[in-house]
Amino acid sequence: xxxxxxxxxxxxxxxxxxxxxxxxxxxxxxxxxxxxxxxxxxxxxxxxxxxxxxxxxxxxxxxxxxxxxxxxxxxxxxxxxxxxxxxxxxxxxxxxxxxxxxxxxxxxxxxxxxxxxxxxxxxxxxxxxxxxxxxxxxxxxxxxxxxxxxxxxxxxxxxxxxxxxx
Amino acid sequence: xxxxxxxxxxxxxxxxxxxxxxxxxxxxxxxxxxxxxxxxxxxxxxxxxxxxxxxxxxxxxxxxxxxxxxxxxxxxxxxxxxxxxxxxxxxxxxxxxxxxxxxxxxxxxxxxxxxxxxxxxxxxxxxxxxxxxxxxxxxxxxxxxxxxxxxxxxxxxxxxxxxxxxxxxxxxxxxxxxxxxxxxxxxxxxxxxxxxxxxxxxxxxxxxxxxxxxxxxxxxxxxxxxxxxxxxxxxxxxxxxxxxxxxxxxxxxxxxxxxxxxxxxxxxxxxxxxxxxxxxxxxxxxxxxxxxxxxxxxxxxxxxxxxxxxxxxxxxxxxxxxxxxxxxxxxxxxxxxxxxxxxxxxxxxxxxxxxxxxxxxxxxxxxxxxxxxxxxxxxxxxxxxxxxxxxxxxxxxxxxxxxxxxxxxxxxxxxxxxxxxxxxxxxxxxxxxxxxxxxxxxxxxxxxxxxxxxxxxxxxxxxxxxxxxxxxxxxxxxxxxxxxxxxxxxxxxxxxxxxxxxxxxxxxxxxxxxxxxxxxxxxxxxxxxxxxxxxxxxxxxxxxxxxxxxxxxxxxxxxxxxxxxxxxxxxx
Numbered sequence: 001x002x003x004x005x006x007x008x009x010x011x012x013x014x015x016x017x018x019x020x021x022x023x024x025x026x027x028x029x030x031x032x033x034x035x036x037x038x039x040x041x042x043x044x045x046x047x048x049x050x051x052x053x054x055x056x057x058x059x060x061x062x063x064x065x066x067x068x069x070x071x072x073x074x075x076x077x078x079x080x081x082x083x084x085x086x087x088x089x090x091x092x093x094x095x096x097x098x099x100x101x102x103x104x105x106x107x108x109x110x111x112x113x114x115x116x117x118x119x120x121x122x123x124x125x126x127x128x129x130x131x132x133x134x135x136x137x138x139x140x141x142x143x144x145x146x147x148x149x150x151x152x153x154x155x156x157x158x159x160x161x162x163x164x165x166x
Numbered sequence: 167x168x169x170x171x172x173x174x175x176x177x178x179x180x181x182x183x184x185x186x187x188x189x190x191x192x193x194x195x196x197x198x199x200x201x202x203x204x205x206x207x208x209x210x211x212x213x214x215x216x217x218x219x220x221x222x223x224x225x226x227x228x229x230x231x232x233x234x235x236x237x238x239x240x241x242x243x244x245x246x247x248x249x250x251x252x253x254x255x256x257x258x259x260x261x262x263x264x265x266x267x268x269x270x271x272x273x274x275x276x277x278x279x280x281x282x283x284x285x286x287x288x289x290x291x292x293x294x295x296x297x298x299x300x301x302x303x304x305x306x307x308x309x310x311x312x313x314x315x316x317x318x319x320x321x322x323x324x325x326x327x328x329x330x331x332x333x334x335x336x337x338x339x340x341x342x343x344x345x346x347x348x349x350x351x352x353x354x355x356x357x358x359x360x361x362x363x364x365x366x367x368x369x370x371x372x373x374x375x376x377x378x379x380x381x382x383x384x385x386x387x388x389x390x391x392x393x394x395x396x397x398x399x400x401x402x403x404x405x406x407x408x409x410x411x412x413x414x415x416x417x418x419x420x421x422x423x424x425x426x427x428x429x430x431x432x433x434x435x436x437x438x439x440x441x442x443x444x445x446x447x448x449x450x451x452x453x454x455x456x457x458x459x460x461x462x463x464x465x466x467x468x469x470x471x472x473x474x475x476x477x478x479x480x481x482x483x484x485x486x487x488x489x490x491x492x493x494x495x496x497x498x499x500x501x502x503x504x505x506x507x508x509x510x511x512x513x514x515x516x517x518x519x520x521x522x523x524x525x526x527x528x529x530x531x532x533x534x535x536x537x538x539x540x541x542x543x544x545x546x547x548x549x550x551x552x553x554x555x556x557x558x559x560x561x562x563x564x565x566x567x568x569x570x571x572x573x574x575x576x577x578x579x580x581x582x583x584x585x586x587x588x589x590x591x592x593x594x595x596x597x598x599x600x601x602x603x604x605x606x607x608x609x610x611x612x613x614x615x616x617x618x619x620x621x622x623x624x625x626x627x628x629x630x631x632x633x634x635x636x637x638x639x640x641x642x643x644x645x646x647x648x649x650x651x652x653x654x655x656x657x658x659x660x661x662x663x664x665x666x667x668x669x670x671x672x673x674x675x676x677x678x679x680x681x682x683x684x685x686x687x688x689x690x691x692x693x694x695x696x697x698x699x700x701x702x703x704x705x706x707x708x709x710x711x712x713x714x715x716x717x718x719x720x721x722x723x724x725x726x727x728x729x730x731x732x733x734x735x736x737x738x
Contacts, residue, residue: 015349019286019298026291060476067473073295073315076349 005056007036008082009158010066011166012051015074016042024051024075027068033057037155048076050166054156079166086160092136092153093118094127094143102146109146113139124149174302174333175204177341178266181309182210184341187237189213189228189592191221195241197281198268200333202239213592213622216614218245220585222252223612225263227549227589230572233384235262235316236589242268243281246327247288251579254292256323258576259407260380262316263323271331272300285327294322300329302337310342319352320471321384353470355495356487363483364442365499367464371440373508374400377423377452380407380575381445381469382489383568387411390493391444397497399505401512403431405446406560409571414544414564420512421521421564424452425713426557429519430512432711432719437511440464445489448478449576450715450736458718468492519711519724521561528704529679531555531631535562537682538601541690546570547600549590551583551608554637557709559603570598581611584628588615591624599627599690606632606659616669619696627689628671628698630662633705641708646733666698676701 014020021040028035036054043050055062062080069078096106098120106125110117115129129139136153143151160166172180178201182190189211194202205212215221218240225236240249246267256263269275270282286298295315297308305328312324368374376398382391388411395402395418402412403423412419423431435441441463446452448467453459456479467474467481468489475484485492523532535558538546544566550556550573565571572590574582587602594600609630619626640654663673672692676685676699689697713722715736723731 019290019296022287022290030291064473064477067475071471071473073347073350 005058006082007054007056008059008062008080009086009088009156010053010055011077011079011081011158012053012069012075013043013077014049014051015076016047016049017074020049020074023072024069027065027072028053028055031057031061031065031068033061033065037153039155039157041157052155052157081158081166086158086166088132088156088158089130090133090136090153090156091128091130092140092151094129094140094151095149096125096127096143097147097149098123098125106143106146109139109142115139171336171338173200173204174305174328174335174337175200177302177305177337178309178328178333179204179208179210181306181341182237183208185309185313186234190237190239191215191224191228191589192239193218193221193241193245195243195245195268195281197242197270197330198239198245198266198328198333200330201266201268201328205239213618215585216617217612218248219251219581220588220612220615220618222249222263222265223255223579223582223585224589224592225265226252226256226261226582227572227586228593229256229261229263229589230586231547231569231590232593232595233386233569234593235264235313236593237264237266239266240268241281242270242285243283245281246283246285250289250292251581253289253323253325255574255577255579255582257292257294259574260321260384261323262321264312264316265323265325267325267327268333269298269327269329272329273331275329286325289325292323293325294320296325296327298327299332302332302335303339305332305337306339306342311345311347314345315347315350319350320381353472353487354491356468356485356492358495360483360485361492361495362499364466364485364496367466367483368398368440368442368500369503371464372504373437373439374398374503374505375434375438375441375463376400376402377405377441377443377446378402378408378411379405379444379446382408382411383445385445385470385489385491386568387444387490387493388568390490390497392416393497394493394500397500398503399509400503401434401509403427403434405449405452405575406573407575408446409560410565410568413566415566419564422560424449425454425715426561426709426711428521428561429711429722429724430515432713432722433515433519434512435460436720438463440466442466442468443481444468444493445470447474453478453719454713455716455718458720529676529682529702530704530707531558531633531701532562533679534629534631534676534682534686534701535559535603538686539563541683541686542599544570545598547572547590547594547596547598549573549583549587549600549602551604552578552580553605553608554633554641554707554709555603555605555631557638580608582608584609584612585615585618587626587628588619588622588624591626599693600625602626602628604628604630605637606630606634606656606662607636609662610659613665616666616671620670623695625693626696627692628666628696629701630698631701631703632659632662633703633707634659635705637707638709640706644706644708645727645731646714648730662698662700666700671695672697674699
């Protein structure tokens with residue numbers, strides 16, 4: 001059901017205080033929204049943090065969620081950037097099972113996606129890849145054929161283009 | 167402003183004084199002893215309740231009667247958990263209360279220390295805002311912010327969790343005179359273009375209806391609402407919490423609308439061509455089946471809370487701002503509408519479908535409330551509990567001014583009425599008599615506060631409407647569940663007159679309709695102490711009119727139905 005709904009990229013500017021994350025998570029869970037990824041980062045001003053959330057759910061409900069997030073005392077700004085022209089990036093690490101037979105193919109894939117090798121051992125290699133979520137999805141599907149041992153991705157970080165503020 | 171070093175508890179009390187707090191409702195415990203110690207040396211009155219839930223409802227009743235934040239002071243652990251119902255009740259009805267809860271010392275936080283609980287964690291979902299104070303020097307700022315947040319914008323409860331080493335520790339920070347909250351903006355006026363659009367929509371209406379809610383009351387917009395209704399010559403329907411914004415005796419008043427509202431208010435909702443909600447939130451008790459609610463009417467929604475925009479229904483126009491200020495913007499753009507025909511239809515509904523009740527049989531609650539209305543002329547502060555008596559009170563008692571009909575609306579908290587009435591009586595500077603109207607069910611939930619009311623000699627008149635049933639649930643089981651009564655028989659209730667007397671509270675009794683006026687008048691003569699009136703009511707009486715939950719307003723049941731009804735589709 002949730003996969004039928006589009007993913008939304010939400011950016012929040014919040015007070016850098018304990019408990020803020022719980023208040024935000026409660027707004028999503030109460031309205032039945034599933035959080036796909038969440039990135040919390042310091043900002044230039046140490047009093048605030050930036051959160052980037054990717055979540056899926058009914059688009060009408062999301063409008064409500066944004067309004068309810070804005071209502072929180074600790075939320076300075078809440079914005080849905082879905083459909084906007086923004087810079088967005090993810091970083092992912094893949095641990096892939098290797099042997100003498102697949103190492104060349106693996107390095108070809110890595111080179112095509114400009115992935116770098118962070119660790120190489122006899123049986124496994126750790127690759128780092130950055131880019132759009134689609135790019136990471138693409139390399140993931142190729143690597144799956146070679147055997148992914150584990151992987152982790154950061155979730156989207158986003159920034160407005162030009163001199164606009166996010 | 168400088169602060170000669172004091173301990174945290176003294177700073178808290180000094181901050182309360184600076185916020186104009188006169189009374190604190192509290193119950194002590196280990197983690198909060200420093201604050202109870204500090205309050206001894208202050209001019210603030212401490213009211214010792216008999217349960218922390220009572221303390222929060224008293225703070226709530228005080229806040230609703232005065233418009234000022236009410237304050238509850240409790241200890242950690244069970245003291246704090248006992249406040250949850252009161253905090254939730256205040257949140258649902260946008261009532262400013264401050265709950266100060268004691269907490270174990272900071273090094274023990276999260277370690278299951280005696281009476282430790284994650285109070286702020288437990289209350290996140292049901293507060294407007296909350297704090298866990300970890301440094302005594304944060305207290306002046308937190309106290310200032312809490313009161314500001316509780317009472318401004320859309321009001322609500324603020325919880326402040328205070329570890330014992332913070333209330334005992336030394337605070338050297340200065341008292342705060344202002345707040346710096348970049349994420350909290352208090353809405354004021356609406357954008358001019360929106361107000362102009364509202365004026366243009368209203369001007370086209372021939373059958374306008376004003377829907378007045380609690381937001382109008384909180385904003386203090388009674389003068390503007392009256393002016394608007396009279397200027398347009400438009401009828402005014404009120405939500406349960408909006409009763410009293412327009413005087414109940416005003417010819418344009420339709421009383422309460424919704425599930426148990428008046429027939430004429432609900433007919434006006436069905437037939438209007440424009441509905442203008444002023445500080446109401448389209449609760450399911452008002453709209454009935456949403457798809458059919460005011461299907462062809464233009465909807466304008468004025469609210470201070472932007473998150474109400476589109477939450478329940480999508481209005482044609484949303485006006486974001488404070489009711490009073492926005493109406494001040496709007497009024498100069500409007501003139502009288504051609505509503506004579508509309509008002510004539512409403513007058514004919516009022517004649518055809520007046521509120522009524524059967525005169526035969528035993529004592530009916532409607533009769534008591536009707537009598538109360540006759541005696542007081544709507545000049546009383548009435549605090550109700552939740553259930554059948556609440557709906558009948560809302561129908562038959564017509565408050566003439568705001569803050570005179572106090573009831574748990576959104577939460578529907580049984581047990582609210584009695585402590586809230588005690589709180590309201592502490593905030594009552596009008597000299598009006600305070601009535602608590604409760605049922606035999608709800609009253610027994612918080613009756614331990616009989617000690618409080620006796621000790622404090624609050625001159626409230628406690629009417630216990632005893633029908634020996636949980637009447638509202640029984641009514642639903644009667645109407646929708648083939649009369650299969652389950653868990654509604656309140657056998658074993660005490661003789662409430664004897665119970666009152668055991669606490670040193672004078673008890674009276676109403677058994678027959680003919681007793682009502684005499685006993686109520688006698689109770690009104692007592693102005694220096696509480697009195698409890700045990701009303702032995704008709705057992706199986708049902709509240710009408712009624713719109714079955716989830717049904718469209720047009721399917722309102724005006725009189726007791728003869729045929730079996732479908733089970734309702736609405737949730738509660």
